[in-house]
Amino acid sequence: MQKIHNLSKNQKIIFDLIDKSGGPMKAYSILFNVQKKGIKAPLQVYRALDKLVEIGKIHKIESRNAFIACQNSSCQVSKATAFSICESCENVSEISNSKLSKYLSNFSDNSGMKYSKYNLEFFGLCKKCKSK
Amino acid sequence: MQKIHNLSKNQKIIFDLIDKSGGPMKAYSILFNVQKKGIKAPLQVYRALDKLVEIGKIHKIESRNAFIACQNSSCQVSKATAFSICESCENVSEISNSKLSKYLSNFSDNSGMKYSKYNLEFFGLCKKCKSK
DNA sequence: TAACAGTATGTAATAATATAACATTTACAA
DNA sequence: TTGTAAATGTTATATTATTACATACTGTTA
Missing domain, CATH: 1.10.10.10 (Winged helix-like DNA-binding domain superfamily/Winged helix DNA-binding domain)
Structure with missing residues (x-):
């Protein structure tokens, strides 16, 4: 809701x-x-x-x-965000991939820290810029 | 090398x-x-x-x-970084978790984009701050 | 409706973060 | 020893963000 x-x-x-x-x-x-x-x-x-x-x-x-x-109604109040960013044209889009978000939301390690939020930024070349 | x-x-x-x-x-x-x-x-x-x-x-x-x-000799030239950040005391540490880094380095979706780099920041409360 | 609380607005000043432009110097390989 | 890339020094300025303070709006409840 x-x-x-x-x-x-x-x-x-x-x-x-x-x-x-x-x-x-x-x-x-x-x-x-x-x-x-x-x-x-x-x-x-x-x-x-x-x-x-x-x-x-x-x-x-x-x-x-x-x-x-926000392009993703399921990323409730910005607690779990992932973006792809083209380093050439600076185009940005929000990644909505349920496997990825599940994986990261459930991530825990032995640091004793409780993660309540994350932000992930991927960088690379988009389709257009790759083919130039 | x-x-x-x-x-x-x-x-x-x-x-x-x-x-x-x-x-x-x-x-x-x-x-x-x-x-x-x-x-x-x-x-x-x-x-x-x-x-x-x-x-x-x-x-x-x-x-x-x-x-x-950098606290992690294996994160070659900053292409794949992950941090945990305590929102209370602002303590930051680098996460070195090979499963996580493999998962993210191999991540791809149907956007046609080739990801060559990522940065991930997790937020939460560290052990100390949690127990206050 | 009056009083209140919480949220939003307006305005000026300033703090904090980062880069442009240009001159010079150093490191080091050809 | 000379050419070139990297690093340095310096001044000015651009960009991003917040502090402080005054006022107004919105909705609840006495």
């Missing part, structure tokens, strides 16, 4: 922008794009991003300092 | 500092610590860090913007 979050005005503006872009967006590029809608300051963007990440509507691509809309 | 890299003066100073610290260090904290050794500017630090990452002597913890000495 996915909890329904009613997005606030700024959250909605920013989520819609990222979602429509279809790819990762950086915070200051988001800021630039929403200035015409009245969002003027970095903090307004970061606050909305924080909330959207918290509720799982977007994810942060840590190695790129960028944010992408 | 591990290639031997002779570290330059700055690279050695910075690697030794990170290695001795035993944990992740941030770039500007490194800078502060090596100023007495004549390294005065951020760029000198970042250049050494870039090189050390490239040759696999250190890894970047992406979610923390921090750098840690």
Whole structure:
């Protein structure tokens, strides 16, 4: 059961922008794009991003300092995320592979640590860039 | 066969500092610590860090913007890295688990992408913090 | 409806992280 | 000894993110 979050005005503006872009967006590029809608300051963007990440509507691509809309309704509130990143064209997509997510969610070792969350980033060349 | 890299003066100073610290260090904290050794500017630090990452002597913890000495001679030149991060005390350690690394190195899906590299970060509470 | 609590917003300033551009020097193989 | 790649030094600046403080909105409950 996915909890329904009613997005606030700024959250909605920013989520819609990222979602429509279809790819990762950086915070200051988001800021630039929403200035015409009245969002003027970095903090307004970061606050909305924080909330959207918290509720799982977007994810942060840590190695790129960028944010992408969640494409996978089953990755509940961003506790288990995996991405593939093309090092040539910087295309990013979310991997939804149930074997992989099961394997990682159940992973444990002898460190005594209880893992509650993970983020995985794969790098390589996408189909297009490979054939160039 | 591990290639031997002779570290330059700055690279050695910075690697030794990170290695001795035993944990992740941030770039500007490194800078502060090596100023007495004549390294005065951020760029000198970042250049050494870039090189050390490239040759696999250190890894970047992406979610923390921090750098840690490689504790695992088998993770050749940082192509396959996994870390566990305590969200309470921020302790970080490198996971060396051959099953995990085999599983991830061999991972492929139907995206047509060839993965040549990955970075995985697990989050949770370490033994100490769990028992508080 | 009034009072309250929690969430969201607005604004300015600043902190923290990282790179560009350019000049010079060192290491070392041809 | 000369050519070349790597490393260094320095200044300035770009990029990413947070602190601090004031105000407003939303929904609950007394």
